[in-house]
Amino acid sequence: MLPFVYPMDNHSVITLFQRMLNHVDTRLVDHGFRVAAHADHMLQELYPDCDPLIRRNLILTALLHDIGANKTDEIDNLLKFETDSSWQHAIYGYLFLLYFSPLKDYADAVLYHHTNASELVNFKLDPLLRDMAQIINIADRADIYLSEGHSWESLHHELQNANRFDQRIADALLKHQIQYPMSEEQLYTQELHVLLTGIPFTQSEVDQYVKMAIYCMDFRSRYTVTHTITTTTISREIAVRMGLSDALVQKIVCGAMLHDLGKIGIPVEILEYDGKLNEAQMTIMRSHVTLTEHILHGLLDDEIIQISLRHHEKLNGSGYPLGLSEKDLTLPQRIVAVADIVSALSGRRSYKKAYAKDTTIALLLSYSQQQLIDVHVVDCMIEHYDDILETAHQHAQELLNIYQMIQDDNYALQLRLASEKEAVL
Ligand SMILES: [Fe+2]
Ligand SMILES: [Fe+2]
Ligand SMILES: [Fe+2]
Numbered sequence: 406m407l408p409f410v411y412p413m414d415n416h417s418v419i420t421l422f423q424r425m426l427n428h429v430d431t432r433l434v435d436h437g438f439r440v441a442a443h444a445d446h447m448l449q450e451l452y453p454d455c456d457p458l459i460r461r462n463l464i465l466t467a468l469l470h471d472i473g474a475n476k477t478d479e480i481d482n483l484l485k486f487e488t489d490s491s492w493q494h495a496i497y498g499y500l501f502l503l504y505f506s507p508l509k510d511y512a513d514a515v516l517y518h519h520t521n522a523s524e525l526v527n528f529k530l531d532p533l534l535r536d537m538a539q540i541i542n543i544a545d546r547a548d549i550y551l552s553e554g555h556s557w558e559s560l561h562h563e564l565q566n567a568n569r570f571d572q573r574i575a576d577a578l579l580k581h582q583i584q585y586p587m588s589e590e591q592l593y594t595q596e597l598h599v600l601l602t603g604i605p606f607t608q609s610e611v612d613q614y615v616k617m618a619i620y621c622m623d624f625r626s627r628y629t630v631t632h633t634i635t636t637t638t639i640s641r642e643i644a645v646r647m648g649l650s651d652a653l654v655q656k657i658v659c660g661a662m663l664h665d666l667g668k669i670g671i672p673v674e675i676l677e678y679d680g681k682l683n684e685a686q687m688t689i690m691r692s693h694v695t696l697t698e699h700i701l702h703g704l705l706d707d708e709i710i711q712i713s714l715r716h717h718e719k720l721n722g723s724g725y726p727l728g729l730s731e732k733d734l735t736l737p738q739r740i741v742a743v744a745d746i747v748s749a750l751s752g753r754r755s756y757k758k759a760y761a762k763d764t765t766i767a768l769l770l771s772y773s774q775q776q777l778i779d780v781h782v783v784d785c786m787i788e789h790y791d792d793i794l795e796t797a798h799q800h801a802q803e804l805l806n807i808y809q810m811i812q813d814d815n816y817a818l819q820l821r822l823a824s825e826k827e828a829v830l
Contacts, residue, residue, distance in 0.1 A: 409612045411659055415602040417704040418614045422469060424700040425618055428670035429475050436548055438592050439583075441468040443544035444537075445597055446581035447574060451536060461604055463537055464597070466502070466511040470518055470541050472617075473497025475625050475669070495519050496818050500811045505617035507610040514538045516818075518545065522571040528825065539571045543578050546570075551585040619662055620804070622669040626676040628755050629668070630808050631801035632748055637661040638797040639744035643785050644737070646793075657737045659705070660712025664741060667696025677755045691717070694726045712737050716745045721776040731776075739779035743769070743786055746778065751794060762790060 413421075427434045444467035448460060455463075474494035499516035502508045513530055517538035520528070525535055543564065550560050557579070564575040583591050606614070623629050640661040644654045668676065671693050675686050682690055694714055701710045715738040718724035720731045734742075750765045760768070766787055773783040786793065 409616065409658060409662060410608060410655060411611050411615045412706060412709075413611050413615065413704060415604075415606050418606060418611055419465075419468070419601055421615070421618060421700060421704055422472075425622070425666065425669050426471065428667070428696055428700065433471065433474075435587075435592060436545075436552075437468045437471060439548045439552075439587055440470060440541060440544045441465075442583065442587075442592060442594065442597055443547060443578060443581075444540050445600065446583075447540045447544065447577040448537075450577040450580060451540075451574065452533070457600075458604055459533075461600055462508055462511055463514070463533075464600060466508050466514050466537065467541050467544065468601075469502070469506075469508070470498060470515050470545065472501050472621060473499070473515075475621065492519065492819065492822060496815055496822075497811075499818075500814055501617055501621060504807055504811060505613060505620060507606075507613050511537070514541055518542050521569045522574075523568045525571075536571075536574060539574045540577075543570055543575055547578055554585075557582045615662070619666065622666055624808065624811075625669070625673055626755070628677060628753065629665075631804055632752065633662060633665060634800050634804050635748040635752065635797045636664065636741065636744045638800045639747050639786075639793055640741045642789070642793040642796055643740050643744060643782060646785050646789055647736070647740070647782070649736070653737060656706070656709050657712060657740060660709045660737065661741045661744060663697070663701060663705075663709070664713045664716050664745065665693060665697065666700050666713070667693035667698070669700075670696045679755045681756065691725050708737075711735075712741055716742045718742065719777040720779065723777070734779075736779075736782075739782050743778050743782045746772070747786060747794075748797075762794075766790065 423435070423438060426437050441464050445460075445464050448455060448463060452460075471494065473496065495516055495518055499512045502512035502515055506512075511534065513534045514537035517525060517528065517530070517535070518541040520538060520542070522539055525538060528535075530538070547560055547564075550563060551557070561579055564570050564579070565572075619633055623631070623633050637658055640657050641654060644657045649657070671690060675682065675689055678686065694717060698710075698714055701713060704710075712735075714726075715729065715734060718727065718729045718734055718738070719742075720734060720739075722728050722730040746769070747765065750760045750768060751762075753759045769778070769783050769786065772778045773780045
């Protein structure tokens with residue numbers, strides 16, 4: 406795997422997830438944070454002596470509980486209070502935490518966060534995680550319900566369903582009522598902030614979280630699974646071959662990894678459209694750069710952010726979103742722009758097949774002749790084409806293996822959970 410070192414702290418990582426999840430669906434803005442705020446109160450009530458590190462990680466798990474919900478049809482389901490068919494996003498969320506995050510030990514709480522209390526007792530689970538699954542479940546249902554304008558009194562009534570909700574845990578929520586709609590201060594209580602940032606993430610934790618955020622976006626479409634890793638590997642290989650310093654190569658790697666993060670907010674139908682996008686669809690597709698800017702703003706070194714945001718700018722000023730030209734575009738930005746194109750050309754997309762080496766090279770030459778991309782970067786790419794693509798392919802294959810394992814696990818878990826559910830009924 407490529408070495409990544411993201412210069413980010415707890416606050417930037419958490420803000421990145423918050424902004425990203427807010428772009429998935431406007432109806433779920435700050436939902437994860439509100440669930441985390443409720444969950445923290447409940448946890449303090451039920452486990453007052455909980456170890457601070459475990460508590461931080463449990464609250465992060467609550468914050469990220471919907472990380473698997475990135476397809477609209479599932480979100481429609483989640484927004485209904487009475488929903489009982491929400492396994493899919495719970496399974497995906499669980500697998501993401503398991504494969505990519507430092508929260509592996511807590512992933513069960515996400516897997517079972519839509520499981521009825523009466524069924525939960527039948528699963529072999531750590532008691533704390535079983536409670537956490539119910540804490541997230543109740544906090545989540547409470548947020549959906551209260552956000553619709555209902556009162557705490559009627560929520561109290563709804564929660565009096567011992568089959569669905571563990572009454573001991575529901576009582577813990579009802580003890581700490583937060584006013585709705587929640588104000589900024591209520592959302593970011595000093596206490597919650599201290600909890601989430603008080604114990605700094607290790608560099609390895611930061612890197613894992615950011616990688617999870619990126620793959621969560623890439624995995625939305627089967628055509629883009631390896632796009633980011635391929636673009637990043639190609640960028641890195643070109644940068645090293647052009648003799649850039651290690652520090653700059655590292656910035657290029659970070660910028661390339663984050664370059665398409667805003668695609669989290671682009672509908673899957675557009676990402677997977679199997680033809681030429683019309684003008685309106687193209688405008689939506691192009692907005693991914695602005696979304697990336699919203700997500701990354703203020704969270705990283707500006708040089709890294711600008712590498713991410715300028716990959717669709719062209720030397721002759723015909724690119725987007727700003728129509729910048731040659732004098733504004735640095736070498737690292739030009740490298741990522743070329744790598745992004747090579748990744749798209751050499752890979753299969755919903756609207757095209759993978760192009761062979763000859764076609765890709767011919768197109769690169771023509772783009773550089775038209776003053777769209779940098780001729781020196783293109784020369785380096787062409788000179789080392791086979792080696793660079795070979796390395797990119799290796800990294801892509803490692804990720805594809807994980808993607809395939811997640812698909813297989815997803816299928817196996819669906820079968821297992823369905824049969825366990827049946828056994829319970
Ligand atoms: Fe939720
Ligand atoms: Fe892009
Ligand atoms: Fe891209």
